[in-house]
Amino acid sequence: MHKIAVAGASGRMGHMLIEAIRASQDCQLAGALDIASSPAIGNDAAAFLGHASGVPVTADIRAALKNARVLIDFTRPEGTLAHIRHCREMGVNAVIGTTGFSEDQKAQIADSARDIAIVMAPNMSVGVNVTMKLLEMAAKALSTGYDIEIIEAHHRHKVDAPSGTALKMGEVIAQAMGRDLKECAVYAREGVTGERDPSTIGFASIRGGDIVGDHTVLFAGTGERIEITHKSASRATYSQGSLRAVRFLADKRKGLFDMFDVLNLR
Numbered sequence: 215m216h217k218i219a220v221a222g223a224s225g226r227m228g229h230m231l232i233e234a235i236r237a238s239q240d241c242q243l244a245g246a247l248d249i250a251s252s253p254a255i256g257n258d259a260a261a262f263l264g265h266a267s268g269v270p271v272t273a274d275i276r277a278a279l280k281n282a283r284v285l286i287d288f289t290r291p292e293g294t295l296a297h298i299r300h301c302r303e304m305g306v307n308a309v310i311g312t313t314g315f316s317e318d319q320k321a322q323i324a325d326s327a328r329d330i331a332i333v334m335a336p337n338m339s340v341g342v343n344v345t346m347k348l349l350e351m352a353a354k355a356l357s358t359g360y361d362i363e364i365i366e367a368h369h370r371h372k373v374d375a376p377s378g379t380a381l382k383m384g385e386v387i388a389q390a391m392g393r394d395l396k397e398c399a400v401y402a403r404e405g406v407t408g409e410r411d412p413s414t415i416g417f418a419s420i421r422g423g424d425i426v427g428d429h430t431v432l433f434a435g436t437g438e439r440i441e442i443t444h445k446s447a448s449r450a451t452y453s454q455g456s457l458r459a460v461r462f463l464a465d466k467r468k469g470l471f472d473m474f475d476v477l478n479l480r
């Protein structure tokens with residue numbers, strides 16, 4: 215049985231994960247963590263489902279990790295970093311779905327992976343990760359003569375932009391084309407921008423309503439354009455992907471992995 219603690223237990227993804235763990239045959243909820251200001255603190259972690267899991271939501275990270283073998287964390291970068299420090303001390307592996315990390319924060323996570331095993335990915339869905347492979351192939355074949363624009367749309371509550379998935383798509387494309395995303399990304403356009411530099415990769419973010427997560431990469435050439443699109447209709451794909459990552463980590467002691475490793479897409 216995979217004994218799992220969930221951070222951000224009363225968030226959108228926290229609820230999806232607790233539901234998915236409850237429905238699975240091989241996973242068990244072993245801890246539920248949220249920030250001290252959360253109204254869920256002290257409640258049963260599955261109360262929102264009308265069930266009793268016997269696991270209370272706590273703001274005490276060490277209490278949440280005490281009976282767990284792995285932490286699944288979909289919170290905020292500063293929260294994830296604090297949680298991972300405790301995972302490292304207590305020898306608990308981690309699945310990180312949080313997005314919006316700085317380069318320095320990513321380096322801190324990579325350092326923790328010298329002592330514990332971590333799967334970190336901005337998108338846990340199988341479909342998105344397969345889409346990344348399609349993009350790699352398209353980018354190699356369309357490396358000249360096509361302008362690349364990445365358009366993403368998410369719900370009104372999302373706090374980071376561009377999405378972690380859009381940034382990862384940009385990295386995959388840039389790498390396939392021998393470019394460095396840090397040098398060629400254009401995140402905003404306004405006013406007299408001049409003509410488009412063909413070496414750039416543009417990003418556009420839309421926020422509204424309850425859009426779960428849409429990503430389109432446009433390869434715009436002369437006389438034709440190719441659009442590769444993924445649309446999420448439910449967060450269940452993210453929670454199911456996270457449980458696949460938990461199973462993947464079961465025999466791992468240390469190292470930093472992503473969903474390409476979990477899904478054998480490398």
Ligand SMILES: NC(=O)C1=CN([C@@H]2O[C@H](COP(=O)(O)OP(=O)(O)OC[C@H]3O[C@@H](n4cnc5c(N)ncnc54)[C@H](OP(=O)(O)O)[C@@H]3O)[C@@H](O)[C@H]2O)C=CC1
Pocket residue numbers: 221222223224225226227228248249251252253288289290292293294310311312313314335336337338339378452
């Ligand atoms: N990798 C993937 O497949 C996916 C990644 N994500 C990412 O996961 C993250 C969470 O998304 P979502 O569930 O929609 O967000 P929510 O805001 O619904 O949930 C976040 C949870 O974390 C808690 N939280 C907020 N700040 C902190 C903090 N500083 N420390 C600890 N906990 C904190 C929130 O508590 P409170 O509500 O009380 O503030 C809440 O319980 C985002 O970064 C998002 O981009 C989302 C979906 C899929």
Ligand SMILES: O=C(O)C1=N[C@H](C(=O)O)C[C@H](O)C1
Pocket residue numbers: 313336337368372376377378379380426427428
């Ligand atoms: O915040 C979200 O909702 C999502 N965030 C992830 C991202 O930033 O890429 C993944 C998914 O698109 C949903």
